[in-house]
Amino acid sequence: MIKSVEWQNNLVKMIDQTKIPHIFEIVDIKTSEQMYTAIKDMIVRGAPAIGISGAHGVSLGALELQNETDKNVFLDKLHKICEYLKSSRPTAVNLAWAVDKQFELAKTSTSQTVDGVIKELIENGIYLENEDIEINKKMGDYGAEVVPKGATILTHCNAGALATVGYGTALGVVRSAFAKDKTIKVFADETRPRQQGARLTTFELVQDGIDTTLITDGMSGYFMSQGMIDFVVVGADRIASNGDTANKIGTYNLAIVAKEHNVPFYIAAPLSTIDISIASGKQIPIEERDHQEVTHINGERVCAEGVHIINPGFDVTPAKYIAGIITEKGILRAPFEESIKEAFSK
Amino acid sequence: MIKSVEWQNNLVKMIDQTKIPHIFEIVDIKTSEQMYTAIKDMIVRGAPAIGISGAHGVSLGALELQNETDKNVFLDKLHKICEYLKSSRPTAVNLAWAVDKQFELAKTSTSQTVDGVIKELIENGIYLENEDIEINKKMGDYGAEVVPKGATILTHCNAGALATVGYGTALGVVRSAFAKDKTIKVFADETRPRQQGARLTTFELVQDGIDTTLITDGMSGYFMSQGMIDFVVVGADRIASNGDTANKIGTYNLAIVAKEHNVPFYIAAPLSTIDISIASGKQIPIEERDHQEVTHINGERVCAEGVHIINPGFDVTPAKYIAGIITEKGILRAPFEESIKEAFSK
Numbered sequence: 001m002i003k004s005v006e007w008q009n010n011l012v013k014m015i016d017q018t019k020i021p022h023i024f025e026i027v028d029i030k031t032s033e034q035m036y037t038a039i040k041d042m043i044v045r046g047a048p049a050i051g052i053s054g055a056h057g058v059s060l061g062a063l064e065l066q067n068e069t070d071k072n073v074f075l076d077k078l079h080k081i082c083e084y085l086k087s088s089r090p091t092a093v094n095l096a097w098a099v100d101k102q103f104e105l106a107k108t109s110t111s112q113t114v115d116g117v118i119k120e121l122i123e124n125g126i127y128l129e130n131e132d133i134e135i136n137k138k139m140g141d142y143g144a145e146v147v148p149k150g151a152t153i154l155t156h157c158n159a160g161a162l163a164t165v166g167y168g169t170a171l172g173v174v175r176s177a178f179a180k181d182k183t184i185k186v187f188a189d190e191t192r193p194r195q196q197g198a199r200l201t202t203f204e205l206v207q208d209g210i211d212t213t214l215i216t217d218g219m220s221g222y223f224m225s226q227g228m229i230d231f232v233v234v235g236a237d238r239i240a241s242n243g244d245t246a247n248k249i250g251t252y253n254l255a256i257v258a259k260e261h262n263v264p265f266y267i268a269a270p271l272s273t274i275d276i277s278i279a280s281g282k283q284i285p286i287e288e289r290d291h292q293e294v295t296h297i298n299g300e301r302v303c304a305e306g307v308h309i310i311n312p313g314f315d316v317t318p319a320k321y322i323a324g325i326i327t328e329k330g331i332l333r334a335p336f337e338e339s340i341k342e343a344f345s346k
Numbered sequence: 347m348i349k350s351v352e353w354q355n356n357l358v359k360m361i362d363q364t365k366i367p368h369i370f371e372i373v374d375i376k377t378s379e380q381m382y383t384a385i386k387d388m389i390v391r392g393a394p395a396i397g398i399s400g401a402h403g404v405s406l407g408a409l410e411l412q413n414e415t416d417k418n419v420f421l422d423k424l425h426k427i428c429e430y431l432k433s434s435r436p437t438a439v440n441l442a443w444a445v446d447k448q449f450e451l452a453k454t455s456t457s458q459t460v461d462g463v464i465k466e467l468i469e470n471g472i473y474l475e476n477e478d479i480e481i482n483k484k485m486g487d488y489g490a491e492v493v494p495k496g497a498t499i500l501t502h503c504n505a506g507a508l509a510t511v512g513y514g515t516a517l518g519v520v521r522s523a524f525a526k527d528k529t530i531k532v533f534a535d536e537t538r539p540r541q542q543g544a545r546l547t548t549f550e551l552v553q554d555g556i557d558t559t560l561i562t563d564g565m566s567g568y569f570m571s572q573g574m575i576d577f578v579v580v581g582a583d584r585i586a587s588n589g590d591t592a593n594k595i596g597t598y599n600l601a602i603v604a605k606e607h608n609v610p611f612y613i614a615a616p617l618s619t620i621d622i623s624i625a626s627g628k629q630i631p632i633e634e635r636d637h638q639e640v641t642h643i644n645g646e647r648v649c650a651e652g653v654h655i656i657n658p659g660f661d662v663t664p665a666k667y668i669a670g671i672i673t674e675k676g677i678l679r680a681p682f683e684e685s686i687k688e689a690f691s692k
Contacts, residue, residue: 021650156564188653190640192538192562195648202650213654214640216538217564218502218596222661225598250564252571256606257599294536294560300644302536303544304367306552308559315568 003133004162005044005052007126010063012056016043017162021203029053032061032081039088039095042194046163047237047273048132051094055125057085058102062118074114078106091246091287091314093238093275098128129165135270135328136167143173143233143268143326149181151230154220154258156189157248158200159235159268169268170233171204173326178210185211187229191248192217193293193311217250224261232258233326236269243319243336244281245269249312255321264323271327274340281316289313349479349511351390351398353472356409358402362389363508367549375399378407378427385434385441388540392509393583393619394478397440401471403431404448408464420460424452437592437633437660439584439621444474475511481616481674482513489519489579489614489672495527497576500566500604502535503594504546505581505614515614516579517550519672524556531557533575537596538563539639539657563596570607578604579672582615589665589682590627591615595658601667610669617673620686627662635659 006013012029018041019025027043029035035057038044044053061081068074082103086096105124109117147153153174157163160171167175178184186205191197198214205212215223223229232254238246245251245267258265278284291309295301325332325339329346332339352359358375364387365371373389375381381403384390390399407427414420428449432442451470455463493499499520503509506517513521524530532551537543544560551558561569569575578600584592591597591613604611624630637655641647671678671685675692678685 022647189564190538190648192536192564198649202653206650206652211654212652213656214649215656216595216640217562218535218538218599219656219658219661221599221602222595222658223656225661249562249568253564253567253599253603256567257602260602260606294562298644298646298648301368302541302644303560304548304552306558307534307548308557310559310561310565310569312565312568315565315571 003129003165004049005056005129005165007056007059007122007129012053012060014038014044015162017045017200018043020199030060032057032064032085035060036085036088045196046158047092047094047235048164048169048270049162050089050092051098051272052129052132052165054085054095055098055102055128058082058099059118059121059125062106062121066114066118068114071114071117074117075107079103089287090285091237094272097272132165133167136164136169136172138328139169139268139270139326140167140172140176142331143266144176144180146266146324146331147173147177147184148230150183152185152187152228153177153231153233154187154189154229155201155232156197156234156251156254157191158196160201160204162200162204163235169235169270171201173233173268174205174210175208178208185213187213187215187223189217189220189250189254190214191250196248220254221257224257224263229263232263233266233268236267236273237314238284239267239269239274239325240278240281240284241274241276241337241340242280243322243325243334243340245317245322246281246284246286246314247317249315252315252317255317259321265321266324266326267322268326271329271343276340276344281318284316287313349475350395350508351402351475351511353402353405353468353475358399358406360384360390361508363391363546364389367545376406378403378410378431381406382431382434391542392504393438393440393581394510394515394616395508396435396438397444397618398475398478398511400431400441401444401448401474404428404445405464405467405471408452408467412460412464414460417460420463421453425449435633436631437583440618443618478511479513482510482515482518484674485515485614485616485672486513486518486522488677489612490522490526492612492670492677493519493523493530494576496529498531498533498574499523500533500535500575500578501547502543502580502597502600503537504542506547506550508546508550509581515581515616517547519579519614520551520556521554524554531559533559533561533569535563535566535596535600536560537594542594566600567603570603570609575609577610579612579614582613582619583660584630585613585615585620585671586624586627586630587620587622587683587686588626589668589671589680589686591663591668592627592630592632592660593663595661598661598663601663605667611667612670612672613668614672617675617689622686622690627664630662633659
């Protein structure tokens with residue numbers, strides 16, 4: 001399995017996701033600044049993948065400080081790098097979760113030397129990297145249990161191997177379902193403005209030999225009204241403690257349309273995506289992205305000059321639209337306040 | 347006012363809508379075959395505009411038969427041209443309505459000569475052309491009465507001056523509302539796959555000095571959840587006698603999302619868009635369009651090879667989602683079977 005993000009010999013190998021499906025290119029990320037840019041410019045994207053990237057970013061930042069002899073000065077400087085890395089994308093909680101986890105490790109390390117702390121950070125980054133794939137496989141297996149036999153599954157954006165270290169969250173569920181039942185089919189929303197569904201999801205699924213149909217974001221209701229969609233599963237960028245879920249813009253429309261047609265709408269996300277510090281989706285910051293993502297496609301302007309743009313990268317789907325949250329500890333059901341609390345106490 | 351379609355000296359002047367917003371070009375349509383291609387390739391689009399184009403297409407076809415001395419042979423050949431023109435796009439009823447109207451005129455004409463019939467067809471085409479603008483202004487005025495003061499109006503696709511001969515149906519409502527209240531604002535869905543919202547609607551509205559924000563099709567729910575949309579109005583390609591409405595793909599999703607947020611969802615369309623011969627939207631044929639509209643944007647492939655495509659050009663919004671149908675005879679309300687019947691008997 002090729003990993004979307006992989007620590008190798010003091011640098012990070014990363015698939016450049018801006019070039020898929022045309023070019024498959026691995027880039028080297030050697031500094032914390034390069035990692036910040038890679039996350040911000042979406043060379044790497046997907047909440048779990050940017051979480052692991054953030055963890056490795058802390059390790060790269062620590063390596064930049066390896067000549068620091070005073071451990072307190074080292075920690076001060078590392079803290080600044082951590083805040084800088086976390087600012088690259090505000091909505092996904094996995095990034096903050098992983099960066100904070102690394103910094104906590106550095107702060108509480110019993111190593112007497114900076115080199116010792118750096119070694120621990122690198123090892124922990126690699127541990128999280130490998131754990132991500134294991135978690136996805138567990139989620140996939142739980143999710144596959146609720147996918148109807150022969151189902152056509154609709155998904156939005158890319159919550160696949162590329163959005164994680166490997167295997168995927170929503171597409172992990174698809175992969176596990178397909179492993180048991182080769183008649184499973186997928187419809188993929190193209191996901192404007194950045195078209196991750198068209199560019200990345202079709203790329204992953206066609207490679208795996210899964211029957212995949214690409215549709216535009218406005219078509220889901222039409223196909224549901226024709227009885228052609230049986231199941232919806234998407235990823236998440238941040239889930240509040242009541243189950244409200246921030247995910248790629250367009251997810252909320254899809255959830256409403258699915259509910260109207262009684263098509264079950266599931267979220268697949270690891271527990272690290274759940275932010276138990278916030279009560280509801282209202283507290284999730286929504287990233288406002290570059291206006292050119294809307295005004296231009298493939299470098300060509302597609303609208304008149306003088307038009308205004310608002311480009312929220314995410315929306316929040318209230319918990320009432322969600323049939324279940326598929327996690328590595330099983331499928332959480334409403335009332336989510338309770339099932340989420342229980343999952344964290346396991 | 348520049349007309350999107352205009353009869354001039356035995357040919358049709360037409361704005362090439364595939365080139366907007368980059369190039370504003372008028373093309374000459376000189377034969378019925380050129381008219382078929384112009385409609386099929388969407389040089390002209392929008393249900394009312396292709397209706398008038400079809401009417402003029404019949405006149406062009408009749409001119410091609412002007413050396414025919416036998417009126418019966420002339421009518422036989424003209425009938426074939428009419429069927430050919432109607433086959434260029436199956437969903438919009440205005441095309442069939444206008445072409446049939448012209449053929450009926452030719453058949454029932456009391457003119458003794460073919461030249462006399464041709465003259466009547468051309469005159470009737472010009473009459474329909476001018477009538478279209480008058481009808482739109484009436485619709486606009488009726489519609490403006492239900493637009494709240496200071497409203498932000500969301501629209502899908504382009505039901506504007508370009509979709510009609512001039513002024514527009516849904517955008518006619520916007521124009522009439524704006525004439526009374528300069529604080530009216532518009533959000534325009536880009537409308538994938540062909541982006542008529544981005545390319546055409548923003549072009550029209552910015553020219554008119556109306557505050558316009560372009561959004562992608564998946565964003566409507568987000569903005570409604572923020573209380574930023576007060577009113578939705580779209581055009582129609584065919585309305586069944588129970589009020590079910592076929593319009594550009596993505597309209598149905600928008601209608602569901604609007605209903606979920608209690609935002610009133612209106613259709614603006616002339617009575618010629620209502621097909622009283624069909625009982626419900628289930629009988630409306632949905633045009634399947636070229637797959638490249640989905641797989642390619644601006645000539646660049648945006649998805650993996652090997653992916654399947656289904657590209658319905660339209661969807662059907664059931665009447666229960668529709669607050670009212672704005673016509674030239676007033677706003678029709680539920681139960682639509684009755685209000686539509688009444689409008690036709692006026």
